[in-house]
Amino acid sequence: MTEKSELPVHMRRAEFDPVPELAELRDGPAIARIHTVVGSQAWLVTRYADVREVLGDQQRFSHARFLERRPPGMADLSDEEIAQARAGNLLAQDPPDHTRLRRFLIPEFTVRRMKRLEPRIREVVDENLDAMEKEGPPADLVANFALPVPSLVICELLGVPYVDRAEFQARSNRMLDLSVPPKERTRIARESRAYMAKLVAKAQAEPGEDILGMLVREHGDDLTTDELIGIASLLLIAGHETTANMLGLGTLALLKHPDQLALVRDHPEAVEPAVEELLRWLSIVHSGIPRVTTTEVEIAGQKIGPGELVVLALPAANRDPALLPDPERLDVTRGEMGHMAFGHGIHHCLGAPLARMEMRIAFPALLQRFPTLRAAGTEPGFRSFNVIYGLTSLEVAW
Known part of the structure; x- marks a missing residue:
C-alpha cells in the first residue's frame, strides 16, 4: 500500500486539515510539478483564482x-x-457531448424537484435515527447513518434495488481507493458496469418512475444503451459517496467544535450557512478529474505546453486567503458561497441541490435526536487514499 508520505501533497491531510506544505505551495510559487498517486506526472494548481x-x-x-x-x-x-x-x-466529456448529456438530466436535479423529495428524505433520516436509537450506543455513525441515508435516497431516485447496496458500496469504495492496484480497480469497474447494464436492460423493458425510467421513456431514442449505463453508474457512485463522507466527516468536525455544533443543533437558520462552511472547510474531493491542456497555457507564471496533465488542489483553493479571511478556521456562521467543493463551470456538480438538502436535513436531525452525541471508543478511521476523503468509521455514543 502507498504510504502517506508518498501521496501527492494535495491528498495529504492531518485529520481535517491539508498539510502545511500545501498552503506553503499555494502562498509561494502556487504551481508545482508532482507525481500523481498512479505515477503520472502533472502540474498541481493551488490558488483559488487559478x-x-x-x-x-x-x-x-x-x-x-x-x-x-x-x-x-x-x-x-x-x-x-x-x-x-x-x-x-x-466527467469524461467536453462540449458538445457534455452539453447534450447534461441537458437530459438537469430537469431531474433542479432545486424545485429536490424540494419535492424533502418529505421522503426526512423519512429516510428519521428511520435510520430510529434504528440507531433502538439499537443503543455505541454505534458506528458511518455504517448506521452517514452511508445508508444518501444510499437509500439515490437508490430510490435511480431505481436501484436497495438490497444490492452492500455490493455496490463495496465496489465503489474499491474503485475510488487509489491504494488498490489499477488492474484490480479496472476489474471491479467491469463488474460494476455489468451490474448496471442489467438494471438498464430492465428499465428499457419496463421503465419505472425513477430517473432511469424517465431517461428511457423520454430520451430512449437520443441515448445509447452505453450512455444510459454510464449515466446511471456515475449518478449511483457520486450520489452516495460524496454525501456519505460529508455527513461522517462533518459530524466529527462539529463534535470537535462544540460551539459550532450547538448552533447547528439549536438554530434552524444556522443550518444552511453551516453546510456551506463545512463543504468549503472539509473539501472532501481532493481534485476531481485531471485535465489535459489542449494548447500552450500559462498558470501562475508557468508556461505549460499542450498535452500536459493538470491537477487541481481543491482543499488549497477553498482555504485560500484570497477567498475569505481566516480560512483555516471553521466558522459555520459565515456560509460563504463561492467555494469550489462542488466544482465550478459546466462541470459544477449536477447533484449539488440534492446533497445540500440531505445535509440540511440530516445534520440537525442527528444532533437534535442525540443532544449528548460524542465520539466514543476507537479513534475514527480516515480514508486517506481515496478519491473522496472521509471516514471509514466513527464510533459514537450518547
Missing part, C-alpha cells in the same frame, strides 16, 4: 482527453472498452 480559471475553461483544459491518454490500469483496455467507459460519463 483553480477557478481552469475549471471554467473547457477549451484549453479538457476532461475528455484524460481517458484518451489511457491512465495507468487502462493500458490493456480495448478501444471499445475505453469508448464504453466514456459513454454517458459526464
Whole structure:
C-alpha cells in the first residue's frame, strides 16, 4: 500500500486539515510539478483564482482527453472498452457531448424537484435515527447513518434495488481507493458496469418512475444503451459517496467544535450557512478529474505546453486567503458561497441541490435526536487514499 508520505501533497491531510506544505505551495510559487498517486506526472494548481480559471475553461483544459491518454490500469483496455467507459460519463466529456448529456438530466436535479423529495428524505433520516436509537450506543455513525441515508435516497431516485447496496458500496469504495492496484480497480469497474447494464436492460423493458425510467421513456431514442449505463453508474457512485463522507466527516468536525455544533443543533437558520462552511472547510474531493491542456497555457507564471496533465488542489483553493479571511478556521456562521467543493463551470456538480438538502436535513436531525452525541471508543478511521476523503468509521455514543 502507498504510504502517506508518498501521496501527492494535495491528498495529504492531518485529520481535517491539508498539510502545511500545501498552503506553503499555494502562498509561494502556487504551481508545482508532482507525481500523481498512479505515477503520472502533472502540474498541481493551488490558488483559488487559478483553480477557478481552469475549471471554467473547457477549451484549453479538457476532461475528455484524460481517458484518451489511457491512465495507468487502462493500458490493456480495448478501444471499445475505453469508448464504453466514456459513454454517458459526464466527467469524461467536453462540449458538445457534455452539453447534450447534461441537458437530459438537469430537469431531474433542479432545486424545485429536490424540494419535492424533502418529505421522503426526512423519512429516510428519521428511520435510520430510529434504528440507531433502538439499537443503543455505541454505534458506528458511518455504517448506521452517514452511508445508508444518501444510499437509500439515490437508490430510490435511480431505481436501484436497495438490497444490492452492500455490493455496490463495496465496489465503489474499491474503485475510488487509489491504494488498490489499477488492474484490480479496472476489474471491479467491469463488474460494476455489468451490474448496471442489467438494471438498464430492465428499465428499457419496463421503465419505472425513477430517473432511469424517465431517461428511457423520454430520451430512449437520443441515448445509447452505453450512455444510459454510464449515466446511471456515475449518478449511483457520486450520489452516495460524496454525501456519505460529508455527513461522517462533518459530524466529527462539529463534535470537535462544540460551539459550532450547538448552533447547528439549536438554530434552524444556522443550518444552511453551516453546510456551506463545512463543504468549503472539509473539501472532501481532493481534485476531481485531471485535465489535459489542449494548447500552450500559462498558470501562475508557468508556461505549460499542450498535452500536459493538470491537477487541481481543491482543499488549497477553498482555504485560500484570497477567498475569505481566516480560512483555516471553521466558522459555520459565515456560509460563504463561492467555494469550489462542488466544482465550478459546466462541470459544477449536477447533484449539488440534492446533497445540500440531505445535509440540511440530516445534520440537525442527528444532533437534535442525540443532544449528548460524542465520539466514543476507537479513534475514527480516515480514508486517506481515496478519491473522496472521509471516514471509514466513527464510533459514537450518547
